[in-house]
Amino acid sequence: MRITVIGTGYVGLVTGVSLAEIGHHVTCVDVDEAKVAMMANGISPIYEPELEQLMEKNIQSGHLSFTTELHFSSADVIYIAVGTPQLPDGTSDLQYIEQAALDIARSLTKDAIVVTKSTVPVGTNHWIKTLIEEATPKEIKITIVSNPEFLREGSAVYDTFNGDRIVIGTENNQGREILDDINASFGLPIYHTDLKSAEMIKYASNAFLATKISFINEISAICEKVGANVEDVAFGMGKDNRIGDKFLNAGIGYGGSCFPKDTNALVQIAGNNEHDFKLLKSVIKVNNSQRMKLVERAIEAVGDLSGKRISLLGLSFKPNTDDMREAASIPIAQELVNQGAHVVGFDPIAIPNARSFLPEEVQFKETIEETIRGADVALIITEWDVIKSIDLTAYTTLMTSPIVIDGRNCYSLDEVRRHPIHYISIGRPEIQNRFVANSLNTR
Ligand SMILES: NC(=O)C1=CN([C@@H]2O[C@H](COP(=O)(O)OP(=O)(O)OC[C@H]3O[C@@H](n4cnc5c(N)ncnc54)[C@H](O)[C@@H]3O)[C@@H](O)[C@H]2O)C=CC1
Numbered sequence: 001m002r003i004t005v006i007g008t009g010y011v012g013l014v015t016g017v018s019l020a021e022i023g024h025h026v027t028c029v030d031v032d033e034a035k036v037a038m039m040a041n042g043i044s045p046i047y048e049p050e051l052e053q054l055m056e057k058n059i060q061s062g063h064l065s066f067t068t069e070l071h072f073s074s075a076d077v078i079y080i081a082v083g084t085p086q087l088p089d090g091t092s093d094l095q096y097i098e099q100a101a102l103d104i105a106r107s108l109t110k111d112a113i114v115v116t117k118s119t120v121p122v123g124t125n126h127w128i129k130t131l132i133e134e135a136t137p138k139e140i141k142i143t144i145v146s147n148p149e150f151l152r153e154g155s156a157v158y159d160t161f162n163g164d165r166i167v168i169g170t171e172n173n174q175g176r177e178i179l180d181d182i183n184a185s186f187g188l189p190i191y192h193t194d195l196k197s198a199e200m201i202k203y204a205s206n207a208f209l210a211t212k213i214s215f216i217n218e219i220s221a222i223c224e225k226v227g228a229n230v231e232d233v234a235f236g237m238g239k240d241n242r243i244g245d246k247f248l249n250a251g252i253g254y255g256g257s258c259f260p261k262d263t264n265a266l267v268q269i270a271g272n273n274e275h276d277f278k279l280l281k282s283v284i285k286v287n288n289s290q291r292m293k294l295v296e297r298a299i300e301a302v303g304d305l306s307g308k309r310i311s312l313l314g315l316s317f318k319p320n321t322d323d324m325r326e327a328a329s330i331p332i333a334q335e336l337v338n339q340g341a342h343v344v345g346f347d348p349i350a351i352p353n354a355r356s357f358l359p360e361e362v363q364f365k366e367t368i369e370e371t372i373r374g375a376d377v378a379l380i381i382t383e384w385d386v387i388k389s390i391d392l393t394a395y396t397t398l399m400t401s402p403i404v405i406d407g408r409n410c411y412s413l414d415e416v417r418r419h420p421i422h423y424i425s426i427g428r429p430e431i432q433n434r435f436v437a438n439s440l441n442t443r
């Protein structure tokens, strides 16, 4: 099948490369000339494991190409994968979707199947179809399909080939049959539904996962007060198949380009339809306050942060990605700078992106050791393997005072107990050996 994918971000590029890998002829279109030039040379503009190897392989085999030209007339199927960011009031900004629809309409010379991969509010697929139809000759027939994406950043390629389901929302059998054909080689379960239900499945899935995270974070706050351990609690809960053991990691909350924007968008979709989504509003509120916990703990541990050297370990919103969108490091770094702290940041991959997201006062270091050297407090923001696997003696030998506040519960408490560290994590008992207190007093 000849497929054109519009938009080559995390979703569009991975979709295009994966469809090429299973044998389709894919043209990826983007308006960003610099990005297209990179991709045409086999270089991925995003950090995503396995992606670049597959890109190179499929460019070589002639299955994958990149262009800025907005001509779609030779495609059998056109995928829309442009961004749907959040407007200030929480609703989805559909300007890129609208532009893509108009670009499609302008160049169509025959019937087309248009597939929406982007996450869009309920009813948007009908709107896209109407937009295209209004701008094309009457004899051209448009079939619209909603095919929401469930990949996670950091494991996007793996997820595309090993996902739990493919959702295909259609308005007729033709769209359904062609999408079944296109996706057959992925070998994943396909679930068919109507357009609106497919759109809703995407928001409901992200909102439910966000709810699990805020729920376990609330439980972690109670664990801290009563002296329980949230990891043991989550493990015990997760053994019940009805609950499941995934997405119960307590921490500093969810970030990224999707959970924050999609939860806000669903609150707006509900509100526009006269439903006050109280539960989801609370999920968002809990998440917003969760992010500041590390700063609050730092103040409890050392008092006034002014003039203190504070290390941020991990800057991206989660490990294995360079994506800084809605990363917890952004409000945390801003608050630390506001309080007069001297902030030093480390991330194995995201530093180039982080420079434009974090306050200019933040300094960056290439290694964990350089980042924590001379620090008064280390805050763990992202659970990169390189941070999880560090020898804990580095904290005691390099820091001015070994106070580690771990927003991702990276270390086992048994391991921490073997080191003279003041260790504060989320929903687990605080560890402050007498030895640490003594060593701090003698500094
Ligand atoms: N990032 C993720 O992990 C996931 C994202 N989604 C959804 O997928 C959609 C895309 O998200 P991302 O890939 O993160 O976006 P992104 O912001 O990384 O990429 C969007 C791309 O579209 C391009 N673009 C915009 N307008 C265009 C036009 N008219 N023609 C050609 N190219 C155009 C931009 O230059 C950019 O390269 C969003 O709706 C998002 O909610 C869904 C699942 C996962």
Ligand SMILES: O=C(O)[C@H]1O[C@H](OP(=O)(O)OP(=O)(O)OC[C@H]2O[C@@H](n3ccc(=O)[nH]c3=O)[C@H](O)[C@@H]2O)[C@H](O)[C@@H](O)[C@@H]1O
Binding pocket: 119, 149, 150, 151, 152, 153, 154, 206, 209, 213, 246, 247, 248, 249, 250, 251, 252, 253, 254, 255, 256, 257, 258, 259, 317, 318
């Ligand atoms: O719509 C999207 O964009 C995507 O959003 C999420 O994927 P992603 O944002 O890439 O990453 P996740 O692994 O879901 O993590 C999101 C955030 O939740 C946090 N998280 C996750 C799991 C957990 O138990 N606890 C927790 O705090 C992570 O640290 C991260 O900040 C969903 O998992 C994907 O299915 C979906 O396609």
